Amino acid sequence: MTLVDKEPTAAIEDIQKRFESAGYICDMHIATCIYLSQKLDKPILVEGPPGVGKTELAKATAELMGADLIRLQCYEGLDESKALYEWKYGKQLLYTQILKEKLGDLLEDAQGLDASMDKLHQFGDHFFSEQFLEARPLLQAIKSEKQTVLLIDEIDKSDHEFEAYLLEILSDYQITVPEIGTIKAKTKPIVFLTSNNSREMGDALKRRCLHLYIPFPDSDRERQIIETRVPEVSENLRNQLVAFVQQLRTQDLKKLPAVSETIDWARTLLLLHADSLDTEIVRNTLNMLLKFEDDIDNMHIEIPKMVAEAKKVTR
């Protein structure tokens, strides 16, 4: 299924609409990025604060395109044997053992060492062949016949060396296994890389990708997101809670509440049968939004003022 068979502007609007129906609210910027990545065959490097829906974007894309999502979670120490491919050593050993047993029969009629070697060379060498190759996420994505979405999550957590393994895939959609050769993608996967910017990515990697920065949403968009994600929440409460969260983001906090926290909070309030904010309920549920004790303490006195403000906005 393709997203980009129309004129640019129409296609981008179309992408926006389709994402919306899949429950992901995206603005023009994000839609443009999806469109471009399809047209230019480029991976997307998604950056932004935690919880703004970077991973969700990849999931939503996979769902929309009816593609398989292959996810590779990065961490320090991730190496090629876990990300790219690995040999099936057990099978390889078995193979050599079988070979040894059969060898006697095969070489029976050969006279002398030279003749035996000649005979040996006539057999195909299967020791390093695709049968013995164990595909890890990246190779799986390349080998898949079906359209896939490859999500390389939190690339900033991986080591410098790992970035280098990725370069070949990102620019040419291929993987080179030294013993076999180059494996090219049958269907080019749609690649998303996400990063929380805990370290700067290398230039080589950035150059190969489209760069998409997703900031915290503005209040209109956040309301829209809550509306699609937690439709049970009344309009009044929705407006108030979004206004409150938006205020929180202007404060000096260790960790600002992201969209995912807003959604969680909305669900919590729904569970508590709240239909409007008040100081008491906000104080009791503030730990859904703020994840540091210091932050909660600091905000404690501000709450009544902010609640009043949030109510004013919606009136």
Place this chain on the structure above:
Amino acid sequence: MNRPLAEFVDMLRYADVPVSIGEVLDAARTIDLLGYSDRNLLKSALSQVMAKTTDEMVSFDQCFDDFFTIDTDLNLGENLLEQVSDIDESENSDSSDGGEDAQLAALDNLENAPSASGDGGGGGGEGSASSPSEGSGTQPSTLLEMLEQADRTGLTMSMNAAAEAIGLSNIVLSTQRGLFTRRVLDEMGLAEVNQEISDRRREDNEEGAEELSRRLSVLFEATRDMVERQLALTSAGKSNQFRQEVLKKIRLSNIENRDFRIMRDMVRKMARRLTDMNSRVRKVKNRGHLDIRKTMRRNVAYDGLLFETHWKQKEKDRPKVLAVCDVSGSVASVARFLLLFLYSMNEVLPNVRSFAFSGTLGEITDLFERHGPEEAIPEAIEIFGGRSTNYGRAMEDFRDLVFDEIDSRTTVIFLGDGRSNGADPRADILRDIKKRAKRVIWLNPERKSVWGTGDSEMTKIAPNCTVAEVCNSLSKLELVIRDLLKTS
């Protein structure tokens, strides 16, 4: 590749957005896809292709707005001036055509323009206006004549020529706008026009003077616009780069509070680069998880017997840094900066312990961890600063505190001027430290030529350090550190 794109890329590169050739090609394809019609769409698309960090994004947005707002008015100079003289005309002849139409009409009827303005201007202006225009006929040469005839083409050409002559492209700072505008006008022959205006005034030809000065002010506006445009093109990015360059070269002691922020970013960048370079994998350890893949692979030759083992654990060379900073009166002006550098190192390197001293020495690592730099640095100065320096005492304290921790992976950095007020600097302790540590670096904010003069003990100190260097500006500091990493 089309020219606007090439120019835009130049501008981006000026503004510290490093656009590679590959990215330019992508940008060209993007433009082919989307066209120029929807500016917002194009902006968001190009920003994804060309700007790869959030900092670059900000520069990109700025450049894009600057560049493409200009671009819509393209046909640069002429068009602007035509608009200008359109106003001129429509006012003069009470022309009913508004904006766009007038502009088009003006384009078609270039030769009509002088007469139109002449008709309208008529009356009082006639007497004085007729004599120069008759003389020069179709080829007006002086600014005065061109103004009188509202000769747009001539004025534009002359304006561009003047801009070239005075080197307008050298404009860097926004404060230079006035200066450059004046220079362009002078080059075009402003003096003569001013003379003419005052002459007319004297001859009681008030209306004519008024008319001329009005036209002059229109020209002035146009010139200022041109200067503004040039500024936007060349300097939007350059000024940032320029400021950073200036900041880097400036003496550390002269750095003002307001630049503190930018400095902090720069220092942090440097410190981060230091860590990145320093945390390369050094060797494979012989314990931890067995690397089955590698072991099997190597041992296939031995019939599958696991004979030679390989291990997964790799040891990263995480440098241990002990940094000691002098915060006494003699280095007070640079102490803040040196502490800032220490602070940033604390942020990016995992194993930094920081110490400060003037009389006695104490650890400030905790202080740095608890507070932001705005609080921690003044507090460190307040706790440890102010007393007279005693390097011997500090050295002893340092030895008592951490001597046992110094090992072959430790880097010890001293930041100070080595002026010990006559007290023995205890170079012997420093020698012992050097023996144990990987390296001892001494960074001195004073020039090398004054080392050893007065109470400076650098002559005793320097031989006991791996490196002793002058470090009085950020670029020097960067250099020292880079050299250091190369040799390690």
